[in-house]
Amino acid sequence: MRKTNDKLFAPYRDKIFMGKELQEIAFPLGGLGTGCISLSGKGELVDWEIFNRPNKNYRPRHSFFSLWAQKEGETPVFRILESRLSPSYSRNLNREDGCGAIPWCGYNPGLPRMEKAEFQSRFPFAHIDFQDKKMPLKITLEAFNPFIPFNVKDSALPAIIFFVTLKNPGKKKVRASLAFSLENMNGYTVHPSAENPPPGKCINRFKNTSFLNGISLTSEKFSTDSPQFGNMAVGTTWKNITWQVPWFRGGWWDGLQHFCNTFGKTGKFDNNEDPSPSGENATDIVSLGLKADIAPGKEVRLPLILSWYNPWFELYWQAPACDKCRHAKWKNYYATIFGDSREVMDYAFQNLDRLVSESRIFSDNLYQSTLPSYVIESAANNLSTLKTPTCVLLEDGSFYGFEGCCEKWGCCEGSCAHVWNYAQAVSQLFPSLERGLRENELKHCVRDDGHMQFRMPLPLGAPAKHDFHAAADGQLGTVLKVYREYLFCGDKKWLEQQWSQVKKILEYSWKEWDADKDGMIEGMHHNTYDIEFYGAEPLGNSFYLAALKAAVKMAKILGDEEKAKEYDALFQTGSKKMDKTIFNGEYYYQKIKDVDERKYQFGKGCLSDQLIGQWYADMLDLGDLANPAHIEKAYKSIFRYNWKESFADFFNAQRVYVMNDEKGLVLCSWPKGGRPRFPFPYSDEAWYGIEYQVACGMIYRGMVKKGLRIVEAIRRRHKGSNRNPWNEPECGNHYARSLASFGLIPALSGFHYSAGEKRIGFSPVINPENFQCFFAAGSAWGIFTQKQEIKGGWKIQIIPQKGSMDIKEVDLSGFPERLNWEIRRGDDRIEGVIKMTKTKTIISLAKTTRIDENTPLIIISK
Numbered sequence: 001m002r003k004t005n006d007k008l009f010a011p012y013r014d015k016i017f018m019g020k021e022l023q024e025i026a027f028p029l030g031g032l033g034t035g036c037i038s039l040s041g042k043g044e045l046v047d048w049e050i051f052n053r054p055n056k057n058y059r060p061r062h063s064f065f066s067l068w069a070q071k072e073g074e075t076p077v078f079r080i081l082e083s084r085l086s087p088s089y090s091r092n093l094n095r096e097d098g099c100g101a102i103p104w105c106g107y108n109p110g111l112p113r114m115e116k117a118e119f120q121s122r123f124p125f126a127h128i129d130f131q132d133k134k135m136p137l138k139i140t141l142e143a144f145n146p147f148i149p150f151n152v153k154d155s156a157l158p159a160i161i162f163f164v165t166l167k168n169p170g171k172k173k174v175r176a177s178l179a180f181s182l183e184n185m186n187g188y189t190v191h192p193s194a195e196n197p198p199p200g201k202c203i204n205r206f207k208n209t210s211f212l213n214g215i216s217l218t219s220e221k222f223s224t225d226s227p228q229f230g231n232m233a234v235g236t237t238w239k240n241i242t243w244q245v246p247w248f249r250g251g252w253w254d255g256l257q258h259f260c261n262t263f264g265k266t267g268k269f270d271n272n273e274d275p276s277p278s279g280e281n282a283t284d285i286v287s288l289g290l291k292a293d294i295a296p297g298k299e300v301r302l303p304l305i306l307s308w309y310n311p312w313f314e315l316y317w318q319a320p321a322c323d324k325c326r327h328a329k330w331k332n333y334y335a336t337i338f339g340d341s342r343e344v345m346d347y348a349f350q351n352l353d354r355l356v357s358e359s360r361i362f363s364d365n366l367y368q369s370t371l372p373s374y375v376i377e378s379a380a381n382n383l384s385t386l387k388t389p390t391c392v393l394l395e396d397g398s399f400y401g402f403e404g405c406c407e408k409w410g411c412c413e414g415s416c417a418h419v420w421n422y423a424q425a426v427s428q429l430f431p432s433l434e435r436g437l438r439e440n441e442l443k444h445c446v447r448d449d450g451h452m453q454f455r456m457p458l459p460l461g462a463p464a465k466h467d468f469h470a471a472a473d474g475q476l477g478t479v480l481k482v483y484r485e486y487l488f489c490g491d492k493k494w495l496e497q498q499w500s501q502v503k504k505i506l507e508y509s510w511k512e513w514d515a516d517k518d519g520m521i522e523g524m525h526h527n528t529y530d531i532e533f534y535g536a537e538p539l540g541n542s543f544y545l546a547a548l549k550a551a552v553k554m555a556k557i558l559g560d561e562e563k564a565k566e567y568d569a570l571f572q573t574g575s576k577k578m579d580k581t582i583f584n585g586e587y588y589y590q591k592i593k594d595v596d597e598r599k600y601q602f603g604k605g606c607l608s609d610q611l612i613g614q615w616y617a618d619m620l621d622l623g624d625l626a627n628p629a630h631i632e633k634a635y636k637s638i639f640r641y642n643w644k645e646s647f648a649d650f651f652n653a654q655r656v657y658v659m660n661d662e663k664g665l666v667l668c669s670w671p672k673g674g675r676p677r678f679p680f681p682y683s684d685e686a687w688y689g690i691e692y693q694v695a696c697g698m699i700y701r702g703m704v705k706k707g708l709r710i711v712e713a714i715r716r717r718h719k720g721s722n723r724n725p726w727n728e729p730e731c732g733n734h735y736a737r738s739l740a741s742f743g744l745i746p747a748l749s750g751f752h753y754s755a756g757e758k759r760i761g762f763s764p765v766i767n768p769e770n771f772q773c774f775f776a777a778g779s780a781w782g783i784f785t786q787k788q789e790i791k792g793g794w795k796i797q798i799i800p801q802k803g804s805m806d807i808k809e810v811d812l813s814g815f816p817e818r819l820n821w822e823i824r825r826g827d828d829r830i831e832g833v834i835k836m837t838k839t840k841t842i843i844s845l846a847k848t849t850r851i852d853e854n855t856p857l858i859i860i861s862k
Contacts, residue, residue, distance in 0.1 A: 008708050009766040011370040015377065017041055017119040021720035023086065025119055027126045028384045028726060028734070031145050032430070033333055033393030034158035035310075039126050039143050041119040041720060043082040044107075050158070051188050051230070052313045052332070054389045054405035056733065060183035061106035062247075062256065062285045065164070067179075068267035071136040072172040078264045079135060081164075081178075083117035085109060108256065111264075114139070119720075122363045123147070123380040124387075136174050137294070138167040145387065146348075146355040149362055149429040149781045150803060154355060156393055158334050158341070159307035159348050161355070166292065167299035177242065177267035178302050179289040180234055181259070184217040184246070184278075187228040190408045195326075196228060197221070202278040204286045206245045207342075212349055213241050215286050216342050220277050227329055230310035233341040236303055237349055238290045244269035246284035255285060263289065303352070307344040311335030313392065315458055317409055330459050333393035361801050365774045365783050370767045371748055372708065374715040377725070378692070378741040381718075383425055384726045388734040394460050398440055399426065399433035404732025411732030414455025417441065417474030418528040421612075422689040423739035424619075427481070428746075428776040431488045438482050442501035450508030452478065454526075469532065472513050472525035473612075475505050476543040480616045483550035486557075487620065488778035490755025496558055503563065506551055509544060519548075519574020520581065528609075529667075529680045531600040538588035538634075541578050542613025545571055545625040549617060557756065579627045584672070587637035588630075595676045602683065604674035606641045608667050608690050610634060615693050618700035619743065621752045635698050639706045641669040652684040657729070663713035665691045688714055688728040689737025692744065699747040704765050711744065745773055749784060752811065753777045758848055760798065761811030762786065763840075768813060780805040780852070786813075793819065796859040804852035810859065812841040819861035826855035 017025060022041030030036030035050040045063055049055040065081035114130040121127065124147035130139040142163045146154045168174045187199035201221040207214055214235025222229040248258035263269055269287055278284045292300045312335075315328040338344045348355065369376055385391065389410060392400040403412035403419045412419070415437060427434040445453045445464045453464035454474040482502050486495045513521040521540040524532045533540065548571040555564035582588050588610045595603030611634055614625050624631065644650060646661045658664035664686035668679065691710050698707035718725040728738040745751070749771070750763025755778045762784050764771040769788040775781065780803035786796045794815060798807075817836045822829065823843065831846035843859065851857045 006705065008372065008705060008712065010372055011767065012367060012373045012376045014120060014122070014367075015373060017720045018116070022083070022117060022119055023721055024724045025720050026724050026726065027121060028387045029126070029143055029145055029160045030387045031158055031334065032152065032156040032386055033391055033399075034156060034308075034387075035389050036387045037160060037306075039128075042117050043114075043128050043130065043141060049389050049405075050308045051190075051310055052227075052389075053190065053316060054408060054410060054733070055190060056405070056407040059107060060185045061283075062108060062259075063182045064108065065141070065178065065180055066111075066263070067135075067137075067139065067176065068263060069135060069137050069166075069174055069176040070267070071170060071174050074136075076265070076267065077134050077136065078112060079132060080108060080111050080113045081130065081139065081141060082113050083130065084113045084115060105253075111260070121381075122367045123383055124359055125363055136168070136170055137176060138169055140165040140167075144359060146359050147362060147383070148355075148358045148802070149776055150431070151358070152393075152397065152430055152433065153337065154351070154358075155430070156334055157307075157344060157348055158309060159305055159344050161348060161352070162304045162306070164302045164304070165299055166294055166302065168294040168296055171296045173296065174294045175267065175291075176294060177263065177289045177291045179263055179269075179287050180304055180306070181247075181285055181287040182217065182232070182234055182306070184219070184232070184284045184286065186217060186219040186230045186232060187222050189228060198281050199283050200279060200281045202246070202282075202284045203275070204245045204273075204284055205275070206243050206273050212237055212346065213239070213288070214342070214345060215243065215245055215288055217286060221280075225312070227312040227314040227326070229312065230308065231341045232306070232308045233345045234286070234288050234304065234306050235345050235349070236288065236290055236305070238302055240291045242267075242269045242289040242291060243271055244287040245273045246278070246286050249274075249278070249284070259287070263287065267291065303349075305345050305348050307341040307348065309335065309338065309341035309344060317413060328459050331395045333395060333397045336395060358802070362781070365781070365801055368783075369773045370771050371745070371773055372712075372766075374712045375708070375744050375748065377715055378711055379744055381726050382728060382738045382741045383429075385734040385736065385739060386425065390732075390734045390736055394458075396460070398436045398460060399430070400437075400456070400458070401736055402732070403737075404730060404735035406732045412455075414457065415441070417452070417454040417478055418471045419737050421474060421477035421481070421528075422693055422737040425739045425742035427484055427488065428742060429781075431485065431778055434481070435485045435489065435494065438478070438485055438498065441478060442482075442498055442505075446501050446505055449511065450504035450506075452505050452508070469526035470508065470512065471527060472509070472521060472540045473527045473543050475508065476540075476547040477616075479506050479547040480543075480550050480620065483554055484620055486554065486756070487754050490758075490778065492557065492756065495554060499554065499558055499560070502551065502554065506547055506567075513540065514544070517570065518577060519545075519570045519572070520577045529600075529682055531680055533590065533601060533680075534598055535590055535592040536582050537590035537602070537607075538578070538582060538610035539607060539612060541574070541582070542611055542625055543616075544613070545574050545578065546613035546617045546622060548574065549622045549625070550620065553622070575626050578625075579630055583626075583630050583634075585633075587634040595674060596678075599676075599678045600680040601676055602668050602680055603676060604672050605668045605670045605679070605683070606637055608638050608642050608665055608694050610638070611697055612693055615697040615700070618697065619746065621754075632701055635694075635701055635703055637671075638665075638694060639698070639703070641671040642666050643710070650684075654682055654685050656685075657688070658686045658717060662717050663709075664717070665694060665710055687730055687737060689730065689735070689740045692738065692740035696740070696743045696747040699744070699765060702765075704748075707747075711741075745775075749773045749775065750813070751775055751784070755779065755805075758806050758808035759811065760805070760807060760809075762798075763811070763813040777805055779803050782853070794861045797856055798851065799856040800852050802853065804850055806848050806850050807857060808845055808848045810843040810845075810857070812843070812859075814839045815841045815861065822860045822862070824858040824860070825849055825851060826858075
């Protein structure tokens with residue numbers, strides 16, 4: 001075991017964004033499958049995507065936080081709780097509005113703002129410190145939506161929880177009022193028309209109870225079964241409040257002027273309520289204010305929740321069934337639990353302490369790590385994708401995903417099998433959702449002959465058309481993902497229920513791709529590059545070999561010895577043939593007679609994705625798919641030939657995700673010549689998801705530094721001043737493939753888990769003498785720690801924070817044989833047998849042991 005002192009391996013430190021780094025930040029806030037509203041680095045609420053589809057760059061009018069404060073005996077100060085607008089001022093120009101070369105008037109550019117802001121995040125929490133010399137208070141805004149692994153219901157709340165902390169650092173009392181203003185845009189539609197009219201007839205009601213003060217925003221315009229029906233609520237448990245329901249209705253800017261004349265000058269509203277609806281196509285603004293007197297040296301923490309309820313999800317991206325029909329629709333998962341936005345808000349406040357605590361435990365477990373900052377940021381930041389319209393929870397709670405989000409519509413629907421192959425976060429954090437996705441794929445997308453439609457149709461249960469090629473990588477990846485889901489749950493009955501379909505989709509290879517059944521894919525096969533490859537090549541074949549190996553494991557678990565032998569024999573011949581046929585001494589290539597006979601091949605090229613099947617094999621503890629020396633050489637070649645220290649002189653006629661002097665990994669290169677006249681689409685691009693999977697693959701194979709250089713480069717490309725750190729696009733924003741980044745944690749910690757065998761393993765590859773990281777293992781999640789004591793001994797802990805797990809065997813790194821080991825469950829010593837090898841320490845417990853948050857597993861050597 002070697003110690004690592006390289007700066008590249010420095011443990012996590014919090015990142016604070018400031019100045020120009022705030023420019024591109026938009027942090028998604030929302031629940032799983034609920035849509036989201038993003039918090040900008042300056043404190044603006046941007047990209048309101050809560051209407052069951054993407055909606056980039058939309059912001060409702062006059063929807064913001066503001067603060068009035070008066071130090072005793074002095075003139076009051078009023079600010080919008082956002083930092084000042086920065087050049088270029090014409091960036092958000094809306095010429096039709098007539099505002100001139102400034103942001104749109106509805107964003108209130110003429111109101112005073114805070115001088116500065118500093119943004120920080122520990123997912124799912126976003127944190128902004130505001131600074132202003134004239135403001136007598138120190139102000140912190142914290143915003144989050146509950147995110148609790150394994151807990152889908154609480155992680156799928158259509159709400160944002162805000163805490164605004166006001167601290168008085170002075171020697172005089174300060175009176176303060178915090179206001180949240182919001183446009184009632186219920187019924188909002190991306191494309192207004194006669195069929196989808198704009199919002200109107202808004203009704204806004206102030207409601208107070210002994211527990212909660214709030215405003216409900218509804219509309220009389222839309223029936224409860226309309227796809228435009230919805231409502232919102234904003235509320236607080238704070239008792240000392242002021243409100244305006246709605247703003248003054250007048251012409252020009254009368255409403256905002258009245259807001260400035262009342263709250264802006266006095267910190268109070270009229271406390272009025274007008275029960276009449278707004279006009280046919282007119283909306284209203286409402287405001288809820290929280291008042292506090294803050295003594296010198298004291299602080300208050302003001303809670304506020306914004307919730308939404310847009311129950312009907314519409315199949316807007318496909319034509320209706322008939323000329324007079326509307327699009328098919330179904331309810332969102334959250335709409336089967338809650339009756340309206342007020343119920344959501346009530347639930348959130350009633351459970352607030354627990355929701356905050358459990359989300360904070362997860363966040364602390366994730367960030368209080370010895371893994372490098374850029375690793376944790378890559379793993380954590382991409383979790384925000386689960387909160388965006390990329391992800392949907394269907395009426396029965398089933399998980400569904402687009403590939404990404406275009407500005408106003410979902411990009412590439414259907415939980416696309418080959419794109420979601422890369423994603424590793426959901427399987428670890430919400431394994432029930434991944435199992436459900438496997439069940440739905442195998443139930444609804446597989447033809448009797450094993451042809452799998454790689455895009456699942458909606459509504460759920462709609463027949464798959466099977467009018468296009470099966471995707472070899474997606475279909476074979478599904479075999480691997482079934483095995484992955486089994487490893488996390490250990491439910492043999494569940495595996496048995498999927499087995500017949502798994503055999504079908506695997507053996508479909510023999511009909512289309514491996515017709516001569518020699519263990520090598522050579523027939524035409526569609527893939528994640530949106531084209532078909534011809535002949536033998538490593539992307540498809542590494543998936544094929546990994547799927548065969550996984551199928552052997554599953555067959556043995558289920559007692560299907562005949563299939564186990566058949567699949568294993570095919571793997572053995574295929575593995576040898578892959579090494580013999582398509583390895584050129586440095587890397588695996590595509591064997592094709594004339595690379596230009598058909599467009600969009602890669603021939604002699606070095607493909608970054610050539611070992612994706614090996615990545616899966618290493619994750620799932622399946623072993624080598626080919627000669628390990630060849631695998632090592634191929635990974636080294638990928639880095640040698642596809643890694644670019646600068647893109648300043650790189651020619652790319654395709655889409656651009658890396659530019660100028662930035663670093664990155666291109667999808668393919670031709671170091672030995674033979675570049676096709678028209679190589680496969682995207683070949684000169686750099687995809688984040690593939691960069692992550694290559695980095696993980698290298699880490700598993702001992703090329704840790706090279707892998708980490710790739711990850712570090714991605715974070716440098718997303719530092720706030722150049723790109724949003726919480727959005728890694730490919731075909732659309734918040735692209736699902738980037739969820740591969742969560743695979744960095746098991747790769748660097750050497751984590752493996754098999755619930756069925758009751759076996760867990762860790763083998764940290766960096767900072768092993770003082771290591772700590774998050775783990776999720778099917779029925780429990782928490783932290784793993786490994787630390788070398790002063791006298792040379794070791795203390796190793798597996799500490800569940802939520803859930804419990806049964807353990808029979810623990811596999812660890814290799815340690816010196818002279819050590820004496822002691823095993824404990826909490827405070828109790830337990831018996832076990834220790835087996836030492838040069839590379840592993842295997843601890844077999846005398847009997848199955850259950851561990852949980854009160855009784856961790858502790859292994860001590862002396």
